Amino acid sequence: MERSKVIFGNQMSASAYRKAVKGKEKFIKKYGSDMDRVYHLTDAPAPAIGEPLGVRELKISGKTGVEFNDKSLVIGNIRMGFGHYRISMAIASAARSMGYDPYWFDLCSFSGTTCGKVIAGQNQLYSLGSRISQKSVLFNKLLWEPLNSEGFRQLTYNCSDQKTAELMTPVFRDLPKDIPYVATHVWPSQAAIHAGLTHVVNAIPDNWPMALHLSEGAVHTVQTPSAYLGYRALRGMDKHRILKPMPEDSIVYTGQYIDHELVSNIEYDCAKRIERAQNGKAVRWLMSVGGAGAQKEIFVSMIRRMLPYIKKAKATLFINVGDHKKVWEQLKTEMPHMMPYVTEHFDDFIETSEFANQAIDGEVFGIHAFCHSDIFAAVYSTNLLMRCSDVLITKPSELAFYPIPKLMIKRVGGHEAWGAIRAAEIGDGTYECSTPAETCGMMKLIQHNGDIIEKMCENIITAKNAGIYDGAYKVVKLAVSGKIG
Incomplete structure (x- = not known):
């Protein structure tokens, strides 16, 4: 079915459609087309999450080697930063807890296919833009922020993406048409629909409505009520007209996509945090470097301000640089005086898991x-x-x-702003701190005032009781049965 000419009943202009067709042709010229190829799939336990979450990773093979059953659920995703992988892990965790067998279907991992090449190329561009945006105020103001907040918002962008997604269908040929399928990025969702899958859920990650995330034919899920209304109305997705809305059965508010292991332990973990705050224990800070490896300057400022507290055992810092070892080397170069207090946990996931588990109840410093x-x-x-x-x-x-x-540091892209707004409204995070000085000031405020952590924990428990963090479970229910009740 042609999905680039009319989107949710909204006719696209002839020029927008021609641009979409030319975009697809450009990718074919650059990467080739494998629409006539027959790819088969095999599976193996996924690294790291294979055992704890029961995830099996689907891979291209010379012959069919996967036996799906009525407990199988496929999670279509891509690596573009870390976010889509993390949401996929939340879906897998929820599925596993509900008795289903999650299969990991990363389109970007199929490096020899047109699909994999297109996505890898786009990912490289996006990561580059993210890094430049943190170094150049002018680039961020004139290009990156507008692109991420308004450019991706326009329906014409979805028109182009739908046409490009047609190139991604060959890798789907081994999947049963009626298998429950959850996509945590729009391209795996659009491609699944083009490939004829019938039980597709498009788990939208962002709280800022953008046409980029539309995949007509799938059931769309959103994490917040404001996102629901914005998407339902297709708000602001065409600067020149009010668009026809999404049908009621095309979008569902589920709540936030969170791992079962985190949701089921909220009360216990919050109690431990409150206990540490009330007893004057070291505040445990977790610093997570994003998938693009950006924002090093902010991290340097924070570590420099935090180091005196670490020396006095008033603060403990966990830094996860992901797979960006270069970022860690840069941090060491800029802050050699922190090294006497550093313990490195590199490329030993079993040891990392054991450390994290023991630290829940044990003491940890440095x-x-x-x-x-x-x-x-x-x-x-x-x-x-x-x-x-x-x-x-x-x-x-x-x-x-x-x-x-959560302490929210400066966003990377305008679309992220509404994530901080949501956290601030629920009360489980700060507002977005937009400068290193403001960020360090907030860190100092929390470091010296344990009641802030206590209040956030109380808000987290309230949110849990309201079902705010049940999104992953509901997404799985939608994929399997078509309803969340």
């Missing part, structure tokens, strides 16, 4: 740095460390929705 070259371990380490941390330091990306007290 600076602990985590780095894993494997992408699964790189992302999931932050999830493990959340349970033993008091405050997460993060930009307002997908982590803005997680049930841990």
Whole structure:
């Protein structure tokens, strides 16, 4: 079905459609077309998350080697930063807890296919833009912020993406058409619809409505009531007209996508945080470097201000640089005086898991740095460390929705602003701190006032009781049964 000419009943202009067609042709010229190829799939336990979450990773193979059943659920995703992987892990965790078998279907990992090449190329551009935006005020103001808040918002962007997604369908040919399928990025969702899958849920990550995330034919899920209304109305997605809205059965508000292991332990983990705050224990800070490896300057400022507290055992710092070892080397170069207090946990996920588990109830001091070259371990380490941390330091990306007290640093892209707004309204995070000085000031405020952590923990428990963090479970229910009740 042609999905670029009319989107939710809204006719696209002839020029927008021609641009979409030319965009697809440009990708074919650059990467080739494998629409006539027949790809088969095999599966194996996923690294790092294979055992704890029961995830099996789907890979291209010379022959079919996967036997799906009525408990199988496929999670379509891509690596573009860490966010889409993290949301996929939340869906996998919820699915596993509900008795389903999650299969990891990363389109970007199929490097020899047109699909994989297109996505890898776009990911490189996005990561580059993210890094430049943190170094150039002019680039950020004139290009990056407008692109991420308004450019991706326009329906014409979805028109182009839908046409490009047609190139991604060959890798879907081994998947049963009626298998429950959750996409945590729009391209795996659009491609699944083009490939004829019938039980597709498009789990939208952002709190700022953008046409980029539309995948007509799928059931769209959103994490917040404001996102629901914005998407339902297709608000602001065409500067020249009021658009026809999405049908009621095309979008569902589910709540926030969170791992079962985190949701089920909210009360216990918050009680431990409150206990540490009331007893004057060291404040445990978790610093998570994003998938693009940006914002090093902010981290340097914070570590420099935090170091005196670390020396006095008043603060403990966990730093997860993901798979960006270069970022850690840069931090060491700029702050050699922190090294006597540093313990490195590199490329040993079992040891990282054991450390995080023991730290939930045990004492821990100093600076602990985590780095894993494997992408699964790189992302999931932050999830493990959340349970033993008091405050997460993060930009307002997908982590803005997680049930841990959060200090929000400057966003990377205008679309992220609404993640911080959501956290501030729920009360489980700060507002966005837009400068290093403001960020360090907020850090000092929390460091010296344990009641802030206590209040955030109380708000987290209230939010849990209201079902705010149940989004991942509801997404799985939608994929399996078509309803959340």
